[in-house]
Amino acid sequence: MFEIRHWLVREVCIGPEAGEAELRAAVAGRLGVRESELGEVVIRRRSLDTRRGVHRVYTVAVEAPVSRSPHPTVVPLGPPAPPPVIPARRLAQPPVVVGSGPAGLFAALILARSGNPPIVIERGQPVEQRVKAVRAFHRDGSFDPENNIQFGEGGAGTFSDGKLSASRDDSLVEWIKQELVGFGAPADILIDGHPHVGTDRLRAVVVRIRRFLSGLGCRFLFATRMTRLVVRDGRITGVATSAGTIDTAALFLALGNGARDT
DSSP states (O other): OOOOEEEEEEEEEEOTTOOHHHHHHHHHHHHTSOGGGOOOOEEEEEEEEOSSSOEEEEEEEEEESOSSOSSTTEEEOOOOOOOOOOOOOOOSSOOEEEOOSHHHHHHHHHHHHTTOOOEEEOSSOOHHHHHHHHHHHHHHOOOOTTSSSSSSTTOGGGGTTTBOOOOTTOTHHHHHHHHHHHTTOOGGGGTBSSOBOOHHHHHHHHHHHHHHHHHTTOEEEOSOOEEEEEEETTEEEEEEETTEEEEOSOEEEOOTTTOTTO
16 A cells, blocks of 8 residues: 655646646646545646647645656655744844845844844835835936835835746745735735736735834834945944944845945
8 A cells, every 4th residue: 555645746737728627637647546546736836838839837736645756747745844033032232124125024024023123224215105206207207316116115026016036946935925925915926837916916015014014123214225334343333324323233235136336
């Protein structure tokens, strides 16, 4: 008797009008077992392939009585990666995160949950004011060099349909998507091959993240630029900003690809 094992089955192709029954049958065929022997088929990824006709392509997780992989696209399914954790050690001074794009917001989230809510420095404005500035630019050409499509809360992606892209094999990808869904992003991003949050919805997600972080004790300093690092004896001891110097021994730079003058 075969042991029931968990498998990840990639590149399962079915027709564009096919449904769950056809997907289950295709997975059973790939594994070489009867459909009745399969456990629940859980979709992990889906995409559309139009190179030769139109096909839906899935990656699924499933339990099946298979002792060894019958196909190169079938691999053992390991346990999910744990969320990132920083040991709970209270710092003498709040850490500083420079930039409130995706990297900065998620760094702040991890730090705050570890018991060290950071100070987040952002040269642009919160989403609400940023939207007004971008609309003014489209309307009459008014341009604010510090608060525009590139700079401001949420980063440049806030005005690019909320496209999500990252290394497929990075263990943090699934955690980040789960967090985004928890803050209001559509659940489809968990399985779509080319996930989009959507610009309007992404703005609301960013605001929810900021409010959540503020509730954990984070401070946001908008319209504030980092001007230089304060270094003593080869160690960072603070950050000089347009609003004054902030003492800190822990600094996270999340500048994005647009802040080349920082």
